[in-house]
Amino acid sequence: MSSALQEASHLWSILDDLSQNEPAAYRQFIDKQMKEGAEFRAPPELDSCLCTEILEPKKGPLYINICSWKRMPAPQDPSMPVPMCAGKLETDSNEGQGYSVLDVAVNPAVLQGSKKDKTEIYLLALSFAQQQNGMRLSQQYTVVSGCPKSSLDDVHRRLGFRQWLDTSRQPDTGASSFIASQNPAALLQQISSLRSEKQYEDPAAQIISRPAEQKNKGLIQVISTTFVQPQKPEYQLEMKTDTTGVARSMELTVDLPKVSSMSECQLTISEDDVLLEVEDVYYLFLEFPKTVIEDSACAIFNKKTHRLILRVDIF
Known part of the structure; x- marks a missing residue:
């Protein structure tokens, strides 16, 4: 068993013991995790x-x-x-x-x-x-x-x-799902802090966890992120006119060299704008210069050129 799995197994064993023998401390720990979980999911x-x-x-x-x-x-x-x-x-x-x-x-x-x-x-x-x-x-x-x-x-x-x-959502959005996503060593340290308040009652009730890593000196600590930033693809939006020069439709051409199939694309269109998403790869949001008839939209993806073409009529 890997060290990470051993720590996780140890954590759940400690939580079971805490819930049975120290319900007040267990409740305090769960309440703290629920509060931190809500804050952790709050947007910037x-x-x-x-x-x-x-x-x-x-x-x-x-x-x-x-x-x-x-x-x-x-x-x-x-x-x-x-x-x-x-x-x-x-x-x-x-x-x-x-x-x-x-x-x-x-x-x-x-x-x-x-x-x-x-x-x-x-x-x-x-x-x-x-x-x-x-x-x-x-x-x-x-x-x-x-x-x-x-x-x-x-x-x-x-x-x-x-x-x-999206990647952090789980079916269980309560404290248990948030606890499961945390660093076991850090959670063990929190439980240790709770129990240390009662050491005078039971000196043997101690949990020893690994010390926190020493932080480097400096003004800024760079936080690395686990998600992948989607990029804005190259695109061209053109007005299409009839023989009299009146604008009748719009054509959006988007180059998607990292896409091989239309099934990878999520396309959402309204009368005012269009949103194109390819998870973790591309993100494009555009407002139309004119109101369009969203039901007339037609999208075609060319696998050879990796190009998406969206056509839609104008009101």
Whole structure:
């Protein structure tokens, strides 16, 4: 049996023993896990947005969304690094002006602790963006109301919240499913802490678990993510006109080189927009410039060219 399975087996054995012999401590542990489970599944929230300039390798404006996310761990004390994670760097344009956007997430406690002055967090975010994406940024920035053409759904997508949430869902959404997904050694440490409060009653009731790993010194702790970021595919949206020059339909062409079958694609269309998803591979959301007749939509996938063509009539 592997060490991980041994730890898990040991954990469930301890929980069984705890429920029978110390029901109050068991209830306290379960309540704590249920609360942490709900917080762990909470989505990232947008706190503020910075606008700065990319100096290298290619100049242009960069918007950095500073997000609070309960899934991110908080530093144990002010001297420890600030855990951060970032979404995928994307480029877009607004009124002909190109720009880039990046989302950076930290624990809400980090932002609450610097409510009056977030300068340090902002500078750390700039440094983090440089490290993660191999670019040089201006240290001058402006706090703006938000990134052009970017919604909270876009932030969630770039940070991978939807993919992570889908893969973390289980039929049992209570405390047991959340406990099962946690680090056994860390949970054993929590149970040990509960029991240590009663050691004066029963000195033999102790659980010895492996000590936490020593954290490296530094200002930023990079949090790696387990989900795969989908990318925005290359696409072209064209208006199709009749012989009199009146627009009658629209044609969306999307290049999907990593897709081999239409069955891999999830296509959702309304009269206002279209959403194309290929799990963990591609994500494309577009608003139509004109209202369309969604029932007229017809999609064809060419396996040879790996190209999806969607045609839809206009009202």
